[in-house]
Amino acid sequence: MRDARKIISSIEQLPPFPQVALKVMEMVQDEDISFRELAKVIQLDQSMTANLLKICNSPFFGLRRKVSSVQEALVYLGQKYFMEVIMEMASAGYFREGQRGYDLAKGELWRHSVACALASQLLEKEIGLQESSLLFTTALLHDIGKVVLSEFVAEALEDIRRRVDEGASFLEAEEEVLGVDHAALGGMIAERWSFPEEMVRTIRLHHRPEEDWEGLTPLVYLADILCLQMGIGTGVDGLQYRAKDEVLRRFGLGDRDLMGVMVELEARLEQAEAMINLN
Numbered sequence: 437m438r439d440a441r442k443i444i445s446s447i448e449q450l451p452p453f454p455q456v457a458l459k460v461m462e463m464v465q466d467e468d469i470s471f472r473e474l475a476k477v478i479q480l481d482q483s484m485t486a487n488l489l490k491i492c493n494s495p496f497f498g499l500r501r502k503v504s505s506v507q508e509a510l511v512y513l514g515q516k517y518f519m520e521v522i523m524e525m526a527s528a529g530y531f532r533e534g535q536r537g538y539d540l541a542k543g544e545l546w547r548h549s550v551a552c553a554l555a556s557q558l559l560e561k562e563i564g565l566q567e568s569s570l571l572f573t574t575a576l577l578h579d580i581g582k583v584v585l586s587e588f589v590a591e592a593l594e595d596i597r598r599r600v601d602e603g604a605s606f607l608e609a610e611e612e613v614l615g616v617d618h619a620a621l622g623g624m625i626a627e628r629w630s631f632p633e634e635m636v637r638t639i640r641l642h643h644r645p646e647e648d649w650e651g652l653t654p655l656v657y658l659a660d661i662l663c664l665q666m667g668i669g670t671g672v673d674g675l676q677y678r679a680k681d682e683v684l685r686r687f688g689l690g691d692r693d694l695m696g697v698m699v700e701l702e703a704r705l706e707q708a709e710a711m712i713n714l715n
């Protein structure tokens with residue numbers, strides 16, 4: 437086994453999660469938050485404000501009158517959509533490179549992440565669960581561990597492959613060969629960024645839904661599988677592309693429901709891409 441400590445200490449090199457986005461995440465958990473207060477926080481970050489206005493004023497939205505303040509942007513987008521844009525802006529930087537260890541070309545893991553975030557919301561609605569303000573961001577960052585682990589996976593790919601040939605899953609092989617898998621590492625990153633406990637847990641357990649039935653984990657797990665089934669962010673790790681039956685049973689979902697979600701996801705993803713690429 438390689439030195440897991442070296443891998444774990446390398447997460448310190450990741451830039452901290454933008455403070456403003458953290459604050460917004462904390463604020464929206466409180467139901468009585470006003471647009472004015474939210475706008476005030478975003479305004480503290482100049483580049484985020486500039487990008488937000490740029491997105492709102494892009495041809496994608498085709499507004500006749502220019503949006504010129506954060507508060508206007510909030511009113512225009514609505515709190516939910518606004519949050520999505522902010523979290524995407526805060527997270528995109530981490531996914532700029534490709535992840536060669538996972539055979540993911542530049543942009544693929546980002547696309548997978550956005551798709552997973554959108555899918556998790558569609559599933560939440562389909563199942564009729566109460567909306568969670570943390571779900572989108574948690575799903576968006578579920579594979580953040582891959583960003584750091586990728587280089588170490590690339591170095592040890594031969595050993596990992598051998599373990600997979602012997603019958604281990606890629607995730608198990610990561611753990612066995614490197615001493616830590618991307619989910620556990622992602623959990624550590626989330627902890628370092630002071631994310632709420634529920635987000636840390638979900639990121640850590642996103643391949644093991646049976647360990648967190650009450651939390652967001654099964655939703656993110658299922659959203660991840662749907663994206664992989666659709667070929668979005670399918671890399672070298674060959675994770676199971678079929679959801680565990682127990683998850684589907686608990687949610688009361690059948691193949692037809694999942695197909696419906698996939699169709700909707702395709703449209704939502706196209707829309708999101710048109711919007712984010714402008715940035």
Ligand SMILES: [Fe+2]
Pocket residue numbers: 578579618619642643
């Ligand atoms: Fe994963």
Ligand SMILES: [Fe+2]
Pocket residue numbers: 548552578579660
């Ligand atoms: Fe994933």
